[in-house]
Amino acid sequence: MPAPAHRVLVVGIDGVRLDTLNRLPTPHLDTLAAEGFLRPVEVDAQTPTMSGPCWATVVTGVTVARHGVWSNDFTGHRLDVFPDFATRLTAQGGLRTFVAAGWQPLMQAHAGGPLFAAPSRSVYISPTEDTPEAWEHCDEQITDAAVRLLADPADDTAASFVYLGAPDETAHFLGCGEPYEAAIRRADARLGRLLEAVRSRPSYPDEQWTVLVVTDHGHVDAGGHGGRTETERTAWLAAAGPGIGAPARGLRHVDVAAQVFAALGRHPDRHWTLDGTPFAAAPHAVLLDMDGTLVDTESLWLRTVREAVPGIEPDALFPALDRSAADTAALLHPEDPHTLAADLEDRFFAAIQREAAPLPGALELLDLLQGLGIPAALVSASSRPVVDAVLKTLGHDRFRATVAEGETPRTKPAADPYLAAARALGVDPAACLAVEDSPTGVTAAEAAGCRVLAVPSYTPIEPGPRCTVRRRLAGIGRRELWAAGL
DSSP: OOOOEEEEEEEEETTOOHHHHHHSOOHHHHHHHHHSEEEEEEOOTTSOSSHHHHHHHHHHSSOHHHHOOOSSSOTTOOTTTSOOHHHHHHHHHOOOEEEEEOOHHHHSSSTTOOSSOOOSEEEEOOOSSSSHHHHHHHHHHHHHHHHHHHHOTTOOOSEEEEEEOHHHHHHHHHOSSHHHHHHHHHHHHHHHHHHHHHHTOTTGGGEEEEEEEEOOOOOOTTSOOSSOOHHHHEEEEEEESTTOOSOSSOBOTHHHHHHHHHHTTOOOOGGGOOSOOOSSOOOSEEEEOOBTTTBSOHHHHHHHHHHHSTTOOHHHHGGGTTOOHHHHHHHHOTTSHHHHHHHHHHHHHHHHHHHOOBOTTHHHHHHHHHHHTOOEEEEOSSOHHHHHHHHHHHOGGGOSEEEOTTSSSSOTTSSHHHHHHHHHHTOOGGGEEEEESSHHHHHHHHHTTOEEEEOOSSSOOOOBTTEEEOSOSTTOOHHHHHHTTO
């Protein structure tokens, strides 16, 4: 069966206050929020609360200090270095993209624009005059054009951006009262038309759609913006799609472009130097530690060490976790490590053959990966005989690659085993998720550049920027995998 086609729709609705949105009936946004989330986004302190800087941050994935759009006049920008996601996907990813908007600097060489340099297809329809009524008519025409493309069964556009500007213009002219609220409700209705066009596609059951709806800034009650009040600096993002659940961290405008790339399975090149990170991204592969993570061998290993080194103190015992027999012997008995290493290996292998058993949730996680088509590799600090003995319990066919102690120049906590596993699978380590139970293993995975899901066994592990900590493997599903380590 062919893999589902990934598609992304980003809808930018200009100038919608979150507190106002929360009071209004917006059934289409509400449905998205129920499927995924709707959360505040704070405009960072360096970014003026104007449309130009905020939309540039949204679509490039970098801050104003990088893209250089400081006002609604884009002159002096650095968008050639940090292009919009539609241009980058088309130029560097070979994907078809589409942009529809009516605000001139987004689309044309006006006031230093355009923000969207070279999508593979675009529609620009400007309002006939700068009034709320003209902008409503413009938004309707923009929506019509986008609906035609989204519903076209022959169209294979991967990423689309649709801009709706009437709510912002209404606030500027009339303040944030009832006409402004009505403009927001009409924008929600247009969002509904876009979503219905997506769902009407004959190929929709075979596609995986991510939908992101975002605003750039808020307004003061009188309708202006550009200042630093809470209502001006509070924006919001709604998102739904594969693996998207309630985010575990605060969201930023720079995360939108990063999420577009992730939803399309595009791991950002490090040279892009994006400031944003996705909040849900399918790992290109999952690299799993064995001892204490998938199989209850840590207790067997600690018992083996205690038996081989009688009288060992607990402070010396736990550093042996997730280390090879040779490393443990060198740590505990540097005078004669070879004899101790051989003894440890023999005792441990015998214990594994008698008692090794999968930990709760281990087989379910491996089955989930197989069902999702995500390649898995086993990355262990144990010897090959021990790994092969455990594979009889876990199932050889669940892993496309295995790495044992002695098969890389260095073992954990060095990065070598994880780098070797990623290389064997043909994936970038930074796009991989490593599953570990010990600080030693986490150090190795992080040194390789992997995202990390830590399930501590005996030693506590602190969460970090690329490390998510869970109490157990049981209960891990797609959303947990997609969010781990982000």
